[in-house]
Amino acid sequence: MTVPSCPVCVHPESVFVTVSLLGGEMRRCVQCGLIFRVPLWTVESSRQIGAVSAQDGDRRPTMQRVAGLLEQFKPAGGDLLDVGCAGGMLFAAVRDLPTRWHLHGVEPDQTWQDHLYPDARVMIAPIPPCPFEGGTFEAATVLDAIYLLPDPAAVFAELRRVLKPGGILILDLPPQSYLRLRGFWGRLLGLSRTQAFNAYPFYFSRDSLNRLLIQNGFKLRALLPDSGIVHPTRFLRWFLRAYLGMIRPLNKLIQPTVWLAPKVILVGEAQ
Numbered sequence: 001m002t003v004p005s006c007p008v009c010v011h012p013e014s015v016f017v018t019v020s021l022l023g024g025e026m027r028r029c030v031q032c033g034l035i036f037r038v039p040l041w042t043v044e045s046s047r048q049i050g051a052v053s054a055q056d057g058d059r060r061p062t063m064q065r066v067a068g069l070l071e072q073f074k075p076a077g078g079d080l081l082d083v084g085c086a087g088g089m090l091f092a093a094v095r096d097l098p099t100r101w102h103l104h105g106v107e108p109d110q111t112w113q114d115h116l117y118p119d120a121r122v123m124i125a126p127i128p129p130c131p132f133e134g135g136t137f138e139a140a141t142v143l144d145a146i147y148l149l150p151d152p153a154a155v156f157a158e159l160r161r162v163l164k165p166g167g168i169l170i171l172d173l174p175p176q177s178y179l180r181l182r183g184f185w186g187r188l189l190g191l192s193r194t195q196a197f198n199a200y201p202f203y204f205s206r207d208s209l210n211r212l213l214i215q216n217g218f219k220l221r222a223l224l225p226d227s228g229i230v231h232p233t234r235f236l237r238w239f240l241r242a243y244l245g246m247i248r249p250l251n252k253l254i255q256p257t258v259w260l261a262p263k264v265i266l267v268g269e270a271q
Helices: 043-054 060-073 089-095 152-162 176-188 206-215 234-253 255-260
Strands: 014-019 025-029 035-038 078-083 101-107 120-124 137-142 163-173 218-226 263-270
Touching: 060 089, 060 137, 060 163, 060 218, 060 263, 078 089, 078 152, 089 101, 137 152, 152 163, 152 206, 163 218, 176 255, 206 218, 218 255
Parallel strands: 078 101, 078 137, 101 120, 137 163
Antiparallel strands: 014 025, 025 035, 163 263, 218 263
């Protein structure tokens, strides 16, 4: 099997990490730290697991938090694009805001083509490209999706193209540091789920994310810890609340602690 260059920094060297549950293997770029699946992820592949990810737990608290960030960074509202919008959970949270937003979405998974989206214009189409004119949106979101989409560099470039200067990009993803920590404790406690990097096609490092932002004309505005999905088990809900309660105040003093959260919410500004 031919090993391609890194999809983010194009460095030719990478090292084996593990076998991928999606077929093939996972490799880590020796330069930017991105962990990526080989063979490289494609548009057709992304359709296979998009719906599964979108239904994997209750994401409403995260959606409400993202809606609050939209209100904070863009108090005047405007046109909003949600990439990988699935059933429109973010749209429901944004409708509750006092600010007026015009809702748009792109979803690559065709199983959502018959879904009704009140007050939202949604296109069922592969990503990239993004089927909108340049400079259309005040804000764009990619929630629980950036690590499922093919060609992350092209996705960031398309998002910058459709955003107006000063537009806001909000995305979330599982940090590598948290997954390593979870894997360590899983092995120590004898739990079954100990492999951290075999379920998704991409796992972004801090360096690979910084490169994607800078190379595509974004400035980092905020990094925030988040719990991700709401777990059905009461003990896990309590544990995550306590864990995040420790990380959030530390994050104000020591920025790297944000990468120990189950999910990181990133806010970037189009330059």
